[in-house]
Amino acid sequence: MTKKLIGVLLFLLLVFVVIPVGIATTGRKDLYYVFTSIALLSIGSAGVWLTFYIGRINIGQGAYALMGGYVSAILVMTYGWTFWWTLPVGGIFCAAASIFIGLPILRLRGVYFAMVTLVLTEVMRLLTLALPITGGAKGITSIPQPGPLNILGITLIPDFAAMENPRIAFYFVSAVLMTLCYAGMYRLVHSRIGHICMSLQQNEELASSIGVNIAYLRLIAYAISSFLGGISGAMFVAATQSVYPSSFTVTDSVNFMLNCFLGGLGYVFGPMLGTLVLYFGWNLLFETGKWQLLIYSFAMIVLMLVLPNGLLSLREGKRKG
Amino acid sequence: MEQVIANGLYLGAQYALIALGLTLIFGLMNVLNFAHGQMYVLGGFITYSIYGQLGLPFPLAVLASGVTLFIIGGLMERYLFRTVIRRSHREESTMLLAAATAFFFDAVILLLFGEKQRGVPKIVKGVFNDFGIILPYDRIAVAVIAAALIAGFIAFMKYTKPGRAMRALAQDRVAAQLMGVEVDRYTMIGFALGAMLAGLVGGLLVSITGVNSGIGGPISIKAFMMIMIGGAGVVGGAIAGGFILGMMESVGLTVLREYGDVTYLVIFAALMVFLSIRPHGLMGKPWG
Amino acid sequence: MAEILKISGMTKKFGGLTAVNNVSFSVNEKEILSVIGPNGAGKSTLFKLISSFLKPTSGEVLFRGERISGLAPHIAARKGVVRTFQETTIFKNMSVRDNVIVAHHLRSKASLAGYFLGTQTARQDERSFGESADEIIKFLNLDGQRNEIARNLPHGHLRALGIAIGLATNPQVLLLDEPFAGMNHDETMKAVAMVRRLRDRGLTILLVEHDMPAVMKISDRIVVLNFGEKIAEGTPAEIQSDNKVIEAYLGVEDETIGL
Numbered sequence: 001m002t003k004k005l006i007g008v009l010l011f012l013l014l015v016f017v018v019i020p021v022g023i024a025t026t027g028r029k030d031l032y033y034v035f036t037s038i039a040l041l042s043i044g045s046a047g048v049w050l051t052f053y054i055g056r057i058n059i060g061q062g063a064y065a066l067m068g069g070y071v072s073a074i075l076v077m078t079y080g081w082t083f084w085w086t087l088p089v090g091g092i093f094c095a096a097a098s099i100f101i102g103l104p105i106l107r108l109r110g111v112y113f114a115m116v117t118l119v120l121t122e123v124m125r126l127l128t129l130a131l132p133i134t135g136g137a138k139g140i141t142s143i144p145q146p147g148p149l150n151i152l153g154i155t156l157i158p159d160f161a162a163m164e165n166p167r168i169a170f171y172f173v174s175a176v177l178m179t180l181c182y183a184g185m186y187r188l189v190h191s192r193i194g195h196i197c198m199s200l201q202q203n204e205e206l207a208s209s210i211g212v213n214i215a216y217l218r219l220i221a222y223a224i225s226s227f228l229g230g231i232s233g234a235m236f237v238a239a240t241q242s243v244y245p246s247s248f249t250v251t252d253s254v255n256f257m258l259n260c261f262l263g264g265l266g267y268v269f270g271p272m273l274g275t276l277v278l279y280f281g282w283n284l285l286f287e288t289g290k291w292q293l294l295i296y297s298f299a300m301i302v303l304m305l306v307l308p309n310g311l312l313s314l315r316e317g318k319r320k321g
Numbered sequence: 322m323e324q325v326i327a328n329g330l331y332l333g334a335q336y337a338l339i340a341l342g343l344t345l346i347f348g349l350m351n352v353l354n355f356a357h358g359q360m361y362v363l364g365g366f367i368t369y370s371i372y373g374q375l376g377l378p379f380p381l382a383v384l385a386s387g388v389t390l391f392i393i394g395g396l397m398e399r400y401l402f403r404t405v406i407r408r409s410h411r412e413e414s415t416m417l418l419a420a421a422t423a424f425f426f427d428a429v430i431l432l433l434f435g436e437k438q439r440g441v442p443k444i445v446k447g448v449f450n451d452f453g454i455i456l457p458y459d460r461i462a463v464a465v466i467a468a469a470l471i472a473g474f475i476a477f478m479k480y481t482k483p484g485r486a487m488r489a490l491a492q493d494r495v496a497a498q499l500m501g502v503e504v505d506r507y508t509m510i511g512f513a514l515g516a517m518l519a520g521l522v523g524g525l526l527v528s529i530t531g532v533n534s535g536i537g538g539p540i541s542i543k544a545f546m547m548i549m550i551g552g553a554g555v556v557g558g559a560i561a562g563g564f565i566l567g568m569m570e571s572v573g574l575t576v577l578r579e580y581g582d583v584t585y586l587v588i589f590a591a592l593m594v595f596l597s598i599r600p601h602g603l604m605g606k607p608w609g
Numbered sequence: 610m611a612e613i614l615k616i617s618g619m620t621k622k623f624g625g626l627t628a629v630n631n632v633s634f635s636v637n638e639k640e641i642l643s644v645i646g647p648n649g650a651g652k653s654t655l656f657k658l659i660s661s662f663l664k665p666t667s668g669e670v671l672f673r674g675e676r677i678s679g680l681a682p683h684i685a686a687r688k689g690v691v692r693t694f695q696e697t698t699i700f701k702n703m704s705v706r707d708n709v710i711v712a713h714h715l716r717s718k719a720s721l722a723g724y725f726l727g728t729q730t731a732r733q734d735e736r737s738f739g740e741s742a743d744e745i746i747k748f749l750n751l752d753g754q755r756n757e758i759a760r761n762l763p764h765g766h767l768r769a770l771g772i773a774i775g776l777a778t779n780p781q782v783l784l785l786d787e788p789f790a791g792m793n794h795d796e797t798m799k800a801v802a803m804v805r806r807l808r809d810r811g812l813t814i815l816l817v818e819h820d821m822p823a824v825m826k827i828s829d830r831i832v833v834l835n836f837g838e839k840i841a842e843g844t845p846a847e848i849q850s851d852n853k854v855i856e857a858y859l860g861v862e863d864e865t866i867g868l
Contacts, residue, residue, distance in 0.1 A: 104597030
């Protein structure tokens with residue numbers, strides 16, 4: 001118990017003190033964007049991880065990130081909403097959409113589900129190109145900075161536009177969202193719901209024979225996953241102040257999935273670690289210029305050969321040995 | 322109308338050949354090979370180098386594409402996939418490996434051949450124009466070669482020893498092993514063959530559509546769609562899926578021409594509806 | 610004895626093939642009823658129809674007067690009719706105890722949200738599930754394997770675990786799928802005793818089985834299927850002297866039977 005508490009404190013310290021202080025002392029303000037991206041992408045990856053946890057390979061998170069981003073952007077630009085309300089609405093919109101989409105496709109298993117979700121990402125991209133409200137290939141640009149969030153006269157979040165460096169604010173908001181997301185995820189997996197999800201992953205027939213409504217549970221898990229995708233997309237769009245059909249593509253969907261694999265499918269914090277390593281690794285390799293992709297993919301192959309069960313399986317190996 | 326059907330058949334023949342390689346690998350090892358499109362591109366560039374740049378005969382170039390990919394495929398199975406499958410707790414881990422190899426091929430292709438679109442001289446000149454159909458002779462030639470390759474592949478799977486062994490493997494690994502099939506050996510040959518098919522189509526098509534380093538991913542997605550339509554892991558399904566997608570594209574691009582990419586949107590939507598009715602495609606086995 | 614399960618006019622066609630044809634019988638409370646028949650007689654199809662894993666072409670299953678067929682497995686289970694599987698169907702990567710605990714799903718008083726938030730009811734549930742799981746594990750002599758990961762269990766224990774999972778749902782009717790398959794004489798005798806103890810707990814048992822001696826020993830009544838149709842129904846003594854049954858079994862020479 002105390003060990004767990006220390007872990008949580010260390011994590012909070014790292015995210016909310018060490019990283020900002022580190023950036024302030026080195027003056028590398030551009031790193032805020034990197035860490036904001038990592039925080040947001042790991043929220044999306046957490047969603048994918050949850051679908052893995054019920055036994056479905058989800059390569060469609062890019063679709064929901066894109067959807068969430070557009071919903072938020074359109075609500076802000078066309079209807080003049082405050083960004084902070086569009087964030088949950090974007091997420092809920094994605095969750096609702098995923099229920100409609102999930103009803104037919106969640107019956108598919110294995111590779112079929114994986115391939116359909118991959119196609120779904122492509123559908124979303126084409127849809128944003130074709131719909132009148134999304135602005136075609138030009139996308140939606142010059143989205144204003146999020147305004148203040150006032151509830152009952154108390155300003156919870158100040159106006160980003162009035163800030164000297166809104167990047168820091170974006171980082172903190174994203175970090176808070178990520179922390180909440182993973183706290184919720186941890187609770188979910190370690191409660192009885194996690195066990196039931198696990199039973200689904202291991203044998204759906206047996207799970208239904210003990211009275212679990214598997215169709216319902218799959219739908220809930222998928223909706224939560226898509227909600228997280230939508231939130232992550234909406235926040236991303238706010239941070240970059242623009243959204244295009246190519247903001248989230250098949251490659252992003254694949255990356256969301258890879259983050260989960262790399263961190264380890266059996267560990268709640270796997271997707272966060274995976275996102276950190278993949279995103280950071282990719283950026284570090286930027287210096288290598290044209291060799292970037294080669295080194296990156298080569299490292300990934302080697303990692304897969306050495307640790308086929310994810311980075312966090314290292315810890316387990318130690319415990320056993 | 323005739324024109325639409327002719328275009329559809331031409332597209333279908335090449336698509337079916339692409340899907341065959343993917344479905345073979347899937348059927349044998351339950352691996353969804355994300356790198357299939359990249360293998361196609363690699364095959365294209367090899368033919369481009371040998372036929373387009375060195376000026377050697379086209380058949381030789383295509384053959385070289387096939388052989389190179391055969392070797393690469395065999396090595397990939399032996400040294401990458403086999404290890405990961407043995408050591409991983411979850412079968413799906415091969416997807417990460419496949420995606421990583423796809424990225425790796427992308428990088429290699431980009432470094433070796435650059436990002437320019439490359440084409441080669443036509444293999445046959447002239448245009449067929451009769452019965453209301455206008456179709457360049459080289460397209461007809463490619464479609465015929467593709468059809469011949471498909472027929473050859475089916476014959477190989479039906480009548481040769483390795484073909485029969487692989488079919489047994491795809492049906493039931495354990496039973497095949499008990500029957501004395503050398504599982505490791507034929508899995509490797511199967512993977513190599515699948516890669517070879519991708520290389521052959523890539524080589525063939527470079528003579529018509531050319532090749533560039535960015536098309537690997539989109540080709541893979543198309544191939545996924547085809548095997549979803551037909552049913553993953555089934556030879557007949559891959560061929561059916563290829564021709565159906567070819568026809569749908571041909572019809573869609575004619576009917577919906579003014580709307581641009583809407584064709585694919587319609588195809589995707591139709592695919593989703595279809596899969597919700599038939600979760601395992603036309604001929605797939607359950608549990609993909 | 611009161612009738613608990615009533616199967617009437619059950620028919621299932623796959624394409625042109627009729628797997629089960631117009632089968633009717635009923636099961637009384639606290640009875641052990643076996644369905645037997647040669648290979649391909651439609652036993653396992655019937656089994657899946659009763660547990661709602663398959664939708665019948667026509668006919669219905671009534672549990673205490675309520676229809677449970679043609680719905681979904683989890684609904685039949687919720688009403689109190691639960692099936693077990695043959696041995697490979699368990700939650701492989703969970704411990705034995707976790708297998709049994711998770712199977713207490715139907716006894717949940719708290720909602721999913723309640724479990725997430727860790728409400729009073731949810732914590733009470735988790736505690737009582739743990740206790741009940743321990744009791745079931747003890748009842749089925751799985752004590753020594755309590756914390757073993759299920760996939761590492763030997764065969765005999767796997768089958769006991771399957772029954773433990775079924776018991777955890779607190780069923781009224783337990784459907785057993787070939788509980789004696791692949792067992793030697795000693796193991797079968799132990800399993801027979803165990804099924805009797807299940808009945809003594811107040812359960813009604815409907816089992817599908819090949820092993821004739823065991824079936825004869827354990828059943829109160831037997832239903833015999835052949836080519837998808839019911840050809841006989843009665844006590845073990847009646848079945849043993851039924852000409853139709855003997856004919857059906859002698860017609861299949863490669864069947865090892867104990868008649």
